[in-house]
Amino acid sequence: MIVERWINWVTLLAFMxxxxxxxxxxxxxxxTLATRAAIxxxxxxxLNIALGIGGLVSLGHAAFFxxxxxxxxxxxxxxxxxTPLELGPFTTEGTKSMPVIWLTAIIAAxxxxxxxxxxxxxxxxxxxxxxxxxxxxxxxxxAISWSAYGGEDGLSIYVRNGFPGLNTLVPIQFFGIxxxxxxxxxxxxxxxxxSPFGLALNAARQVPQRVETVGLNxxxxxxxxxxxxxxxxxxxxxxxxxxxxxxSPAMFSWQLSGELIVLIIIGGVGRLMGPVIGAAIFVAxxxxxxxxxxxxxxxxxxxxxxxxxxxxxxxxxxxxGKAGPHV
Amino acid sequence: xxxxxxxxxxxxYGPVPALFGVDLEMASGEVLALMGRNGMGxxxxxxxxxxxxxxxxxxxxNDNDLHSLQSHQVARLGxxxxxxxxxCFRDLTVRENLTAAARSGxxxxxxxxxxxxxxxxxxxxxxxxxxGGEQQMLAIGRALMTNPKLLIFDEATEGLAPIVRQxxxxxxxxxxxxxxxxxxxxxxxxxxxRQVADRAVILARGKTVWAGSMHDLNAETxxxxxxx
Numbered sequence: 001m002i003v004e005r006w007i008n009w010v011t012l013l014a015f016m017x018x019x020x021x022x023x024x025x026x027x028x029x030x031x032t033l034a035t036r037a038a039i040x041x042x043x044x045x046x047l048n049i050a051l052g053i054g055g056l057v058s059l060g061h062a063a064f065f066x067x068x069x070x071x072x073x074x075x076x077x078x079x080x081x082x083t084p085l086e087l088g089p090f091t092t093e094g095t096k097s098m099p100v101i102w103l104t105a106i107i108a109a110x111x112x113x114x115x116x117x118x119x120x121x122x123x124x125x126x127x128x129x130x131x132x133x134x135x136x137x138x139x140x141x142x143a144i145s146w147s148a149y150g151g152e153d154g155l156s157i158y159v160r161n162g163f164p165g166l167n168t169l170v171p172i173q174f175f176g177i178x179x180x181x182x183x184x185x186x187x188x189x190x191x192x193x194x195s196p197f198g199l200a201l202n203a204a205r206q207v208p209q210r211v212e213t214v215g216l217n218x219x220x221x222x223x224x225x226x227x228x229x230x231x232x233x234x235x236x237x238x239x240x241x242x243x244x245x246x247x248s249p250a251m252f253s254w255q256l257s258g259e260l261i262v263l264i265i266i267g268g269v270g271r272l273m274g275p276v277i278g279a280a281i282f283v284a285x286x287x288x289x290x291x292x293x294x295x296x297x298x299x300x301x302x303x304x305x306x307x308x309x310x311x312x313x314x315x316x317x318x319x320x321g322k323a324g325p326h327v
Numbered sequence: 328x329x330x331x332x333x334x335x336x337x338x339x340y341g342p343v344p345a346l347f348g349v350d351l352e353m354a355s356g357e358v359l360a361l362m363g364r365n366g367m368g369x370x371x372x373x374x375x376x377x378x379x380x381x382x383x384x385x386x387x388x389n390d391n392d393l394h395s396l397q398s399h400q401v402a403r404l405g406x407x408x409x410x411x412x413x414x415c416f417r418d419l420t421v422r423e424n425l426t427a428a429a430r431s432g433x434x435x436x437x438x439x440x441x442x443x444x445x446x447x448x449x450x451x452x453x454x455x456x457x458x459g460g461e462q463q464m465l466a467i468g469r470a471l472m473t474n475p476k477l478l479i480f481d482e483a484t485e486g487l488a489p490i491v492r493q494x495x496x497x498x499x500x501x502x503x504x505x506x507x508x509x510x511x512x513x514x515x516x517x518x519x520x521r522q523v524a525d526r527a528v529i530l531a532r533g534k535t536v537w538a539g540s541m542h543d544l545n546a547e548t549x550x551x552x553x554x555x
Contacts, residue, residue, distance in 0.1 A: 196427060199419060199426055199427035200427045200428075202418065203419060203424075203427045206416050206417060206419075207414050209379065209398070210410065210416070211399075212402065213379075213402055213410065214402055214407075215399050215403040215428075215430065215473050216399055216428075217397075217399045218399075
């Protein structure tokens with residue numbers, strides 16, 4: 001436990017130091033890489049609440065990531081083109097304000113999480129995986145056919161959205177925003193995990209029927225976790241879209257859902273810092289190995305294989321010598 | 328007024344019928360021994376009360392028809408279960424197991440710790456690393472944390488060392504004395520049941536065949552239906 005605590009602090013410190021070092025040595029691209037890792041980590045922290053604590057293997061979390069991305073894309077698109085966005089009786093001119101976009105992304109993803117969760121959590125195991133995958137694909141194909149917002153080609157946003165008091169075009173400042181969001185999500189995960197709700201959710205993952213005999217409704221517990229998880233992943237989607245200033249149906253793809261799961265497995269399922277370490281390794285491999293060969297995913301596959309076979313607690317499990325709760 | 332009432336209760340595991348007419352009635356504060364040979368429907372009756380399997384007939388608790396409720400709603404009404412086979416939440420610590428089940432009332436992590444000092448000593452230890460007896464204590468503590476009006480012990484001392492069994496029986500006696508909670512006991516130890524229970528209901532082939540005061544349970548009846 002003490003070792004894991006150290007790992008957690010060192011990981012967070014490293015996440016802070018690398019971009020600062022890149023700032024000093026004038027390497028803005030490294031800051032962008034760190035920002036990408038922070039955003040992917042944020043999405044995976046969201047998924048880790050459902051997967052790590054609740055045991056919900058969702059292959060549809062890209063739906064929430066994409067919804068967050070499109071919330072940003074649509075609002076910013078209307079703001080930059082000065083065209084009104086009509087939402088039934090309401091009309092808005094869109095916005096370039098990050099806080100408003102984040103709130104929209106969180107609400108949209110949480111609502112989608114609620115609807116998807118209400119239906120999919122009635123199933124378990126492989127059926128749950130398949131239903132979440134199906135929902136994800138529904139969003140993916142809808143985005144492809146949504147020509148008003150770029151369809152298959154996606155949507156470009158020319159200028160990054162703004163945050164009061166900051167210049168978000170400066171890489172280190174945008175990294176700061178993403179890093180704070182990541183820290184907040186980690187805090188939410190940490191508090192949730194040790195709260196009576198988190199303990200009950202963890203118990204529901206282990207023995208659902210016994211949880212009922214102590215008066216807890218496993219369906220409701222999992223639904224709440226799924227919605228919180230979706231909301232965090234939606235926020236990550238909005239930040240990711242702002243990082244790239246581009247949204248496309250790829251944000252909804254099932255490959256992205258799979259990658260989020262891979263990040264968590266590499267770092268350690270159910271571990272606080274598992275998604276963060278997993279995302280850092282993923283982005284590092286993507287950058288370094290991707291520069292050497294187009295087939296870098298093969299090496300990622302080898303790492304995943306080794307972890308699943310020999311280190312099922314992920315990197316955190318290997319470092320602490322404890323496999324963790326999901327082995 | 329009766330706290331729990333089962334009348335002509337029938338239940339089945341899918342297409343296989345298991346209960347054919349269980350009648351049982353108990354008052355508030357009463358301790359009832361549910362007895363019978365193996366496979367006669369004792370645990371099935373408990374599962375039926377806790378709404379783990381579908382049933383027909385009368386099934387009410389505090390004048391609430393349990394048939395319209397789900398398992399977790401039954402528990403919230405005040406029926407606590409110490410299940411057969413313990414089934415603690417293995418990945419959680421002792422304290423976390425208790426906290427996960429906690430509802431407001433006289434039973435808290437502290438009072439459960441007073442009842443089972445061994446649990447207090449191992450509060451930070453994972454349930455999976457506890458001995459069988461300690462896991463049983465944890466299962467009882469977890470059920471108590473729901474602050475039930477009726478507590479059901481399904482084979483709570485089965486497979487435990489004699490010294491641990493003594494501890495469990497002492498705890499049950501203390502729960503009875505200190506809290507006045509109603510208790511249903513399923514156990515094979517007739518001697519201990521006689522000391523703790525007020526009344527007995529005997530099941531045979533999924534039906535109630537005898538009900539009465541524990542004092543009225545004579546050797547002939549127990550030999551005929553229980554085999555001891």
